[in-house]
Amino acid sequence: MTPTDFTPWASLAGGALIGTSAVLLLLVTGRIAGISGIVRRLFPPYGATAPVEAGTFLIGLFAAPAVWTFVSGEAVHQTVTGSLSLAVVAGLLVGAGVFAARGCTSGHGVCGLARLSRRSIAATAIFMATAVATVYVARHVVGG
């Protein structure tokens, strides 16, 4: 497979921005910056789920590539490979999985670990393990 550049400083700084976003959201709205939970809040029933705030967060996310390119003068670097059918299958698995687990890389992996949530520690250990195993099988068993 094609190697990618090791970028410890950019990744650390990007992570710090993600952490800052999570602290800002908790401080002002009292909510966890978990992306799957934010998507879920777009759909009814709307009780105390603040769907407008969830939608506004997503608008901010969608604006990020344009703001990035405007500020840095660089295009967003992204290499998307694989067939469309694989993308759909993977998307369905991710959607179903994060719905059942009530969280993803952000809600469990960042926010949950940062507040030492038992459920998040268990979820993160498991999704990391199955993701590593999946890439191993796809690249070195099936694809090797």
Next chain:
Amino acid sequence: MGVIASLAAGLLFGVGLILSGMVDPAKVQNFLDIAGTWDPSLAFVMAGAIGVAAPGFWLVRRRTVPLADSAFHVPPADAPIDRTLLIGAAIFGIGWGLAGFCPGPALVSLPLAAPGAVAFTAAMVAAIAAGVLLQQRK
């Protein structure tokens, strides 16, 4: 105030995902490929994010209420681990490994319009919506 903070938080989050390299599925899959072309960068994303969020959350939770709401909406840290959580996390990891996308980077990628990213994101949102619908029928 909640809406403005949400917009700013979404933008910060998205720029963080781009700067960190998380929006590049090739980089994510290389992070997961310990036995091959391993790129440990994404461990630094988690370190940076948790390094800021852990002390930040601790400071915020010393308040009794958030700035723009009457209560915190945070599940207890000692909530029980159930089978649904474990199975869901396992399924999520398989999909993440197959595509190299998790929900945040997938959504940030939508405006970039790579066909694989759009297909992934549409399927992911449809699955979450289906989950919400099924739950309401019960």
